[in-house]
Amino acid sequence: MQTTRRQVLVAGSALAVAGGGPAFGQAPQRGGTLTVQLTSEQRVLNPAIQASTGVYVMASKIVEPLVDLDAQGEPVGVLAERWEGSADGLTHTFHLRRGVQWHDGKPFVAKDVQFSAMECWKKILNYGTTLYQFLEAVQTPDEHTAVFRFSKPMPQGLLLRALPDLGHVIPAHVYAGTDIRTNPANTAPIGTGPFVFKQYERGQYLIAERNPNYWRGNGQPYLDRIVWRFISDRAAASAALESGQVQFSPYSGLALSDISRLSKDARYTVSTRGNEGNTAHTVMEMNLRRAELAKVEVRRALCHALDLGFFIENFLYGYAKLGTGPIPSSSAPFYVPRSAPYPFDRAKAERMLDDAGYKRPSRGAMRFAQPLKLLPAPWGEYTVNFATFIQQSLREIGVRVEIEARDAPGFLTGVYRDHNFDLTTGWHQYRNDPAVSTTVWFRTGSPVGAPWTNQYGYDNPAMDRAIDVAATELDPTKRKALYQDFVKLAVDDVPVHCAVEHAFISVYSKRLMGSHNTPRWSSSSWHDAWLAPA
């Protein structure tokens, strides 16, 4: 693992904040309005039917999951107080918190969990439809117990690590008997969380206010109100932060150049801390339908041609590290330290291409008859800049790349449905357990058109076996070992090069206290966040 100069600086300033911030040691203060900037808004605010950070950052303050992750990244109960699993992995029992009320005053009961799991998570929720595919029923022996019955073994660790994202509970009495997708509560959510939905003005803002009856009590939540403002222009967003209109910009919502500038401003904290649970890779995907790329030596050669250290330091301002495989280093339960598999070595890359039969016809000429077509993923600066970087790096080893830029729907169609690409960049979000949304990049069998799956024609039966065995292994230690087989195959075959690992960057006012203290803080409920006086 390489540590760059900038990372040391970032880590240092994060420590400085934790140790000597303006309000260190002070008791939390009640009151105040936290204003959050968001780049885009979502069609729904219901995390039980749409799993994405854009929904969580708003809705998870209002609607709560059964389980969240604590400061150490371990599952901790929210609406579930405790749980136990049967030895065969087919039954998981959740004992629910008592005395919790929905915002409309009705009591929270096991029926709500049953309804959310069977009607929303299993049938509608993206990633949930896969995770809960073998969920047969949720039984409710009493009002405060929900028993999940699976037809295939479900590792408890997988379920508990998936639940923070894929386990938000919505009120059955509001949704039952209605069309869940078009229920008005999808944009005016009713939950059990620390903040109560107040007002949503599309294109402008969302307001949620303090829930005085919140079950945690003890004066929580501390904030009076949270306002989310939609500011799509990134330059305008940093101006809003600097003028004091906004106190928090989550999920790398600003331009990287502004993030780097604000990191030197004493009024703000700029850090990836509190986002470790939202780690992603910036990747290069290679279409194996293209004759040259079908050869593994060629794919490896292309990876060796990329000077990723340079890319991280100069394009990403140091807020990233070298990727080592599809499981990121932030995933303590599954990560085994490895070195970056394809260190930069241009001479080696050229030699490998020569050996694979793609010699330069003459000095300075290009190796392939046709240029490689690269579709940059339009997911922001990381993936778009990476495309340019790939183009320039590969030119050095005699491989011409043509870039065809498209917007989101065009990109998804071009890559995942029409397979009309040779190379593409991508943003692979890791969701705390490889079985949630990571192995699907390498397994065969995804229907054509399913976005964020293996659509580049990679087919290795050994890989499919490794993935399937690990997904149903119940013993955590064995499971971790099995996933190392998966990582090794993924790295050796390299249909996808997990080039750069990074967490989202948060930029927030130093007044914002009690924040970024869990690995998925931006997506958590903010019940203990508070604002120090200006």
Add this chain to the structure above:
Amino acid sequence: MKRIGGLALRRLAQSVPVLLIILIGLFLLLQLAPGDTVDALLAQMGGGDAAVAARLRQDYGLDVSVPVQLGRYLVRLLSFDLGMSAIYGKPVASVIFERLAVTALFMSCALAFAFSAGLVLGVLAARRVNGWPDTLISTLGLVFYAIPSFWLGLMLIVLFSVKLAWLPPGGFESIGQGLTGLAHVLDVARHLVLPILSLSLIFLAIYLRLMRASMLEVMTLDFVRTARAKGLSEGHVLRRHVLRNALLPMVTFVGLQFSTMLGGSVVVESVFSLPGLGRLAFESVVQRDLNTLLGIVLVSAVLVIVVNFIVDLLYAKLDPRIVAR
């Protein structure tokens, strides 16, 4: 009055084929853009399986062929139904109506400011042609004309919001203050100062130069000499004789530029996060929300037709020799 009513009806009838061509053309054009609104939704969600996508396509009516979709749309349009918005999950008409007020207020203010300031500066420049006020005003006009509105907007924000903290950097009103009456009006006005400046300066420059040239031309005409010979004061000549005639090209331009301004407001609304039609149109394209986009185009086309109709009427008012037909 009756004549004007008849005229309005005739104009409207004439514009129906134009509107149809615009709508069908846009509909077909958007089919060429790869991906549909379900792809856009999946992009937002960060994933989803194929069965979910198929069901969504069915919900949005995207599972049938393009001619059938177009036919369904036109049939609905006959009953003035613009369909449902995919992004907002409610009728397009109400989505547009919510945004229309913001855009209408914003654009009419910008247009009024550009027009009146351009007029005054143009007259001042023409009166002292080649003098220092003329040089100053013309140079300023050139500078305004050369500055792109998004950059100007950002610079205004940096200066007036970040550095000086005089004006808010964006948004339409202060959030959650519950202001009413005059306080609310002032609050909205404070929020609109910077957007109006950044949208209107480029148009101001155009009007200024147009007004100056037009004034100079009219001032050389015979009837002006006659008016002066009659012994009218210079001010009187300018106001009653020159200005009125010089206004004609300006008014023409307002009609023409109205649609350009609608386009420009897309950028400015994004920079200042104003909840207007321009930003809605941009979002609809990105999210492939066909119904909303067609609705916006329809409303904008009607707006442009109406504005041009008013311009025609104004013509007749300014110059009795011209009769609106």
